[in-house]
Amino acid sequence: MNSVWALLASIALIRTTLYNYLPEKLRLYISARFEEWTRRFNTDETMVFKDYQSSKMNQLFQAANLYLGESLPTISIPRVTVEKTENVRNLTFSMEKNTEMIDVYENIPMKWKYFSDYSQGMSKHGIRWYELSFHKEYKSLVTNCYLPYILERANKIKERNRVVQLHTAAHDFWTPKPVIIQHPMTFETLAMDGNLKKELVEDLDRFMNSKEYYQQIGKVWKRGYLLYGPPGTGKSSLIAAMANHLNFDIYNSNLSAVSSDFVLQNLLLSTANRSILVIEDIDCSIKLQNRESGIEQPIKYQQQNKLMFLQVTLSGLLNFFDGILSCCGEGKILVATTNYKDRIDRALLRAGRMDMHIYLTYCTFSAFKQLALRCLEISDHSLFHHIEKLLPKVKVSPAEVAGELMKTRDPKASTEGLIKHLEEKLIADGNSEVSPKHHSSLSQTSNCQVHKSSISLPLACNGASMDNVKSPGPKPDVSVKSKLTADGEGDNNFEKTDLVRDRSSRHNILQVIEDMEKELLSYKEAIIALQKKSCGTLNKLAGIKATI
Structure with missing residues (x-):
């Protein structure tokens, strides 16, 4: 000693x-x-992962924090920090200062220690670091296998734990504070054609599992979807279901609020990886010019007595979809919606820009059965065959059907109410093909047969000259035909016939008004085209005048 x-x-x-x-x-x-x-x-070797809490984050430190935090609830440690913020789904765990834990990777113990220093001599944020100790003969294993494994696991934990957020464009930038989306719509609750839903889910899952394949064939890991169909058929609900299925943030943009192609590019660059970029109503957000003219200029429009210029062009939009800037980032999904697919330039619809076109139509019987199972918890009923016959004849959205089914939880009363609603819409549309076998109260109120009415009204142009525009369709005509049976009392039959005739006439008048509105819109588009042509001619004349 x-x-x-x-x-x-x-x-x-x-x-x-x-x-x-x-x-x-x-x-x-x-x-x-x-x-x-x-x-x-000394047989051990130590690696240090520092984080200075500055703008340049150490990805290995962040990954170790997530990876070790997932294991902390299952092991015995005297002190553990527990947190929960609104931007994560679950509780987060982290090690306390000067504590250590053992992680086992391929039967090899890995010792982790956590340290932090917030002394006055350091910066105001301080410094944190992990120390990883292991036997020096496993250095190659740690470097080539263990650390990449931690990075991969941390990314999965981060994706699983984050909440879905909505980002909107304002003043040429995404809003700094996104809104947390708590939309309950999922593919399990979405009323949609069963085969189409299955095809879409498989396509999304296949895309998410194909990152290495895209790299192998030299393509950018992104996907484009076009949702088109009548209004109110569930396009927005489908986007919410896609976001919840993938756990992706949504970046929603309105092209009419984007000032230039340059701003459009910046919006694309500032979207996060693994996100959904939505362009709603792409056919009417901006007026895309005809590329066949060979001239693509900013579009002029009048706003508050000032001549403004709309700088987003078709070429800028095409570059936005699959130009060189679209290569910045990975795992991005682009979704465009429209009510009128035929109004979109064909160049925007080709594969690579819009890879999958999804048509969302009015409620089908398959979608109705999904709604019945969700709202009423029934998969079959004796009245289902009546609904199956009525649905192809009536233009009704899935949301409208769901609203009728939700009025009562009783299956019989709910289905009868839906049948009555469908019959009323069928008669209002001028179709008299109503089955007399079911228990709809409307079918019992009259035994008259109402034929489809044809009503047209003259177009009033408020004195404007429309000599070069021809109004399509037949001349003004009003006709309502009815056929009464001889059964029952005449007075009652006439009263009931008048009731049904009045309903049909009012609906047909509304239909004619809607047709007139569409006609006026077509005239407006023709005038705008003429104005554009006149502006081009004036510009050419001004150029000739300047040269003279």
């Missing part, structure tokens, strides 16, 4: 002598050689 103390005293004396009398460079050299000599007897 005395010999040990004597040895330690001698080492201390030698160290003091070296420090006081030897030059600094010589002292450093001797110290380095001494540490190298002692390291030969």
Whole structure:
């Protein structure tokens, strides 16, 4: 024992002598050689992952934080930090200062220690770091396998734990504070044709599992979907279901609010990876010019007595879909919606831009059965065959059908109410093919047969000259034909016939008004085209005048 103390005293004396009398460079050299000599007897090696909490985050530190936090609830540690913020779904766990834990990877123990320093001599944010210790013979395994494994697991944990958020464009930028989406719509609750839904889900899953395949064939890992169909058929609900299925944020943009192609490109660059970029009503957001003219100029329009220019062009939109800037990022999904597919330029619809075209129509019997199972918890009913016959004849959206089914939880009363609603729409549309076998109260109120009415009204142009525009369709004519049976009392039959005739006439008048509105819109588009042509001619004349 005395010999040990004597040895330690001698080492201390030698160290003091070296420090006081030897030059600094010589002292450093001797110290380095001494540490190298002692390291030969140490079998462990240590890696340090520092995080200075600055703008440049250490991805390995963040990954280790997520990876180790997932294991903390299952192991015994004296102190653990637990947090929950609105931007994550679950609780998050992290190690306390100066604590350690053991992780096992391929039967090899990996010792982790966590340290932090928030002393006054450091920056106001301080510094945090992990130390990973392992046997030095496993250094290659740790570098080539363990650390990439941690990065991969951390990405999966991050994706699984984050909440879906909605980003909207304002003043040429995405809003700094996105809104958390709590939309309950999923593919399980979405009323949609069963085969089409299955095809879409399989396409999404196949895309998410094809990152390496896209890299192998040299394509950007992105996907485009076009949702088209009549209004109110569930395009927005489908987007919400896609976001919940993939756990992707939604970036919603209105092209009419984007000032230029440059801003459009910046919006694309600032979208996060693994997100859904939505362009709603792409056919009417901006007026895309005809590329066959060979001239693509900013479009002029009048706003508050100022001549403004709309700078988003068709070529800018095409580059936005699959130009060189679309290569920045990965796992992005682009969704465009429209009510009129035929109004979109064909170049926007080709594969690589819109890879899958999804037609959303009015409620089908398959979608109705899904709604009945969700709202009434029934998969079959004796009245289903009546609904199956009525649905192909009536234009009714899935949301409208769901609203009727939700009025009561009683299956019989709910289905009867839906049948009555469908019959009323069928008669209002001028179709008299209503089955007399079911128990709809409307079918029992009259035994008259109402034929489809044809009503047209003359177009009033408020004195404007429309000589060059011909109004399509037949001349103004109003005719309502009805046929009464001889059964029952005449007065009652006439009253009921008048009731049904009045309903049919009012609906047909509304239909004619809608047709007139569409006709006026077509005239408006023709006038706008003429104005554009006149502007082009005026510009050419001005150029000729300037040269003269």
